[in-house]
Amino acid sequence: MSFHESRTSTLAPDGRRAGIVMGLRSTRDAKQFALATTTRRWVIGSGHSCDVVLEDPYVSTVHCILERRPGGALIVRDKGSRNGTNVDGNVVEGAELRVGSYLTIGCTTLVAVAGPGTNEESALATLRGHDPVFRATIDHALRAAQTDCNILVIGETGTGKDLIARAVHEASRRSAGKFVPVNCGGIPRELIGSELFGHEKGAFTGAHAERDGYFVEAHGGTLFLDEIGELPIELQPHLLRALETRRVRRVGGAQERPVDVRIVAATNRLEGLGCESSRLRLDLYHRLATVVLALPPLRERMGDLVELVEHMLDEAAPEHGRKVVTEAGWKALVTAPWPGNIRELRHAIARAVALGGMDLGPADFFPELRFGTRTPLLGVQGDQLLPYQAMMRGAMEQALATHGSIRAAASHLGMAKSTFADKARAWGLLPRSKLRLPTAKLAR
DSSP, X not given: OOTGGGOBSOOOOOSOBOSOEEEEEETTTOOEEEOOTTOOEEEEESSTTSSEEOOOTTSOSSOEEEEEOTTSOEEEEEOSOSSOEEETTEEESEEEXXXXXXXXXXXXXXXXXXXXXXXXXXXXXHXXXXXXXXXXXXXXXXXXXXXXXXEEEEOOTTSOHHHHHHHHHHTSTTTTSOEEEEEGGGSOGGGHHHHHHEEOTTSSTTOOSOEEOHHHHTTTSEEEEETGGGXXXXXXXXXXXXXXXXXXXXXXXXXXXXXXXXXXXXXSOOTTTXXXXXXXXXXXXXXXXXXXXXXXXXXXXXXXXXXXXXXXXXXXXXXXXXXXXOHHHHHHHHHOOOTTHHHHHHHHHHHHHHHSOSEEOHHHHOGGGGGTOOOOSSOOOTTOOOHHHHHHHHHHHHHHXXXXXXXXXXXXXXXXXXXXXXXXXXXXXXXXXXXXXXHHHHOO
16 A cells, blocks of 8 residues: 555544644744634645745745634645655545644644634634524525525524524635624614714714724624614615615715625514514515524424533533532523523523522523512413414424425425424414324323
């Protein structure tokens, strides 16, 4: 077997620290080679035209290349070098280079290092859970990330709309650009135009200097318009024009300038969405909703509760010790309505860990239980569907009409067939001939 035939084609991740590689450091002389996120490709070798030049007689003129993938991952590929490329003791043709990995080229060893603040967990890794509807939404988000189409994320407060938006950015070709989040509900009404599009000096009282708006700041990246439903109705046509023309004009300015941004918007105002009665103009809705991602509320994905709680307890363990939820505590968590969803759950866990003992019971998560003021659990009024359920029912009804069978419709929506059948039966979507399923499949 020749040397090249003995190489491995890939190297699986081996538990190296999470984070984005921002540089290489020589173990011989501590020389640093920066790897900016705005660059996509570096050539490493002994040739003077290489991006990373190594003075080593055992390094080929063009030895290997580094490629930055969407999301920030760094891939090293050998370019037919004389002495091969080695990552963590493995000779490779191609491999992911993670923070802390050792890249050996000739007699030179380089360690992959992260820049300040780059060890943060990716948004995709933060989105935990195995609920089929939730995972289907993430899958659709990652597919949409490969395009430049606008995305509208809908869901109740606290469901993770900001994380989905960030995951789309990290998985897109714009990941090297900026991710600019904007809370449309937190900007004073009179300053929204200035914040979004910028202003000229003297355009209004207090405009002492010119400034660029969020559109220009996000040029080449992603602009996340959170709580888009809070945008005043009279200002929505200006946003619509910017989306249609991809050009913006500063407040008080005479000229427009082009911008290259990807728009991800989000709203928790689901009442009448896509209709004339909505607080979001119909034409703006259709411009934003090229792809719609619906995040289920926590009460719709109770199967993920244990995973979410255990992870939150693990995060708090270094400071407070590893605490345990009692059986009564789990029962209280499972039966709670969670109107604030994952955000409310995180606050409840943080409060219990900080103030409770090593065994966490109902009163640690819900202090109001001590005073008998707990609100009713799972308070859905009669048979009325929640906004998310109504939207899901509509999607299921459309999928059934389009694809004709439960199996095909469930596959289209990324749901398990049994889950689809259960919901379709409960919501009256199936004709009588399709309701004769085995009792075991209808059991929850």
